[in-house]
Amino acid sequence: MQLGLDGMPARLVRVTPSRLATWEDCRRRYRLTYLDRPVPPRGGPRAASTLGAVVHTALQAVFGDAPARRSPARAALEVDRRWSSEGFRDDAQAATYRERARTWVADYVERHAVPDAPEPTGEVVGLERWLSAPMGGMVAEGRADRLDDRAGETVVVDYKTGRRVPDADDARRSPALALYALAARRTLRRPCRRVELHHLPSGTIAAAEHDELSLAAHRERAEGTATELGAATDAFEADPGVAESLFPPAPGPRCASCDVRRHCPEGRAAAPAEPAWAGLAP
Template sequence: MSMQLGLEGMPARLVRVTPSRLATWEDCRRRYRLTYLDRPALPRGGPRAASTLGAVVHNALQAVYGAPPVRRSPARAAVEVDRHWSSEGFRDDAQAATHRERARTWVADYVERHAVAGAPEPMGETVGLERWLSAPVGAMVAEGRADRLDERDGDVVVVDYKTGRRAPDADDARRSTALALYALAARRTLRRPCHRVELHHLPSGTVAGVDHDEESLAAHRDRAEAGAVALGAAADALDEDPRLSESLFPPAPGPRCGSCDVRRHCPEGRAAAPAEPAWAGLAP
């Protein structure tokens, strides 16, 4: 357990958090308990097509950017999609084939625009791929895996790939606590300045970015720190008295319960929304 000196020299626990843990805590505390605390872990929902598609695109781009620049090409990118393809969660073979071809096009276009020699929108030198970042930030240890880290003019830029239905904008990048935490952790891990964070939406070709200042990063840090302290305290209280489970981790039923992967263990969630098919998150 990570520690730092607290009040009067007493050791205070540093709570380890990832952006996904924080997001789950903020979204639904019951889902947080069922996902991260209950042991043995309960069975969860099966794979969802949108998540499968996102993983394929991430893996293909990791392979392309992991190769020397002279070996990066749109054709290589399309081949990497085929090499990493999975049909888990799709309705049928026809739907899977349609989205496989879409993914090939997305990744090939992205590489042609950003990654080949003479690309119209080069992104600088890549200094990290699927890089695990972990650094103490206030009362927490912020950690997680960044899709890509680029260096541009001496600064590190955090890049996050997106494949969802909606193209993000600069406000999405500005509001993303995950990207801000990656920026703070990248500073500590790489010992380089890091202010810019970007969302790269492959279906639309959108690059939505923002340059954080110290004030905006501090605001994200404070919010994340408050969540980390709260979830750590709730977990400790549950350890001391399991009877407090429902009061400490109440459900937050709503429309999103239709796609929750722990809905089978949550009566309130099942009542709040009908189950969505595994391919519901795909773009039309």
């Protein structure tokens, strides 16, 4: 147990990978997203996010069923059932990506999820599994896309549908995957070292095997970030007038797609707004 300066137990900072990433990316966006009340209006839906959500929920439905009931046709049907056209340029673009999503998910299920699949995933032990575990001065939380059991070890699987094809370095450097691995070990009480990024558009898997040193490094960085954002949050809640000094903007190219750019003059000046369909995989 950690003790505060007054000898009382210190408050554990609850963080998710998204909170940590937002803090490191732009502190103003962190405040606008997580702290301001009432919550400032956001930007409209983006096609890439819509597409990713459809693919994720379709795969959750397929992997949540018995292996004998899984099939490429069933996977494509799940995309149809969950489809949304929010954020796409027009009906034609939405129809194109709907068909692509059907193909991506069907091919993925055929390779990994049907009986006698050429690249079987192993036993699925978690789908959209909420993980929460105390680690030093923080409680790391988050929802893992999928957890597999392979030869008695848990493997963290994260689905990707964006433009960029991830590689093994991306998997190794991912703070989110490392925190999920650490939390899964605490929650499921079994080894968890391997993390994987499954990129549906390219059909590739980027994998990394963590060791104790690499996981400890991820944890140390996350704890440091959690301490910073926790202290800033406490100061802001005590005196909202410190907002500008504690939560400055970090203007740059990524401001083009920021969903709170309407509330940030520096962000609007840094980059013109991208259309809602920017970021779709080609």
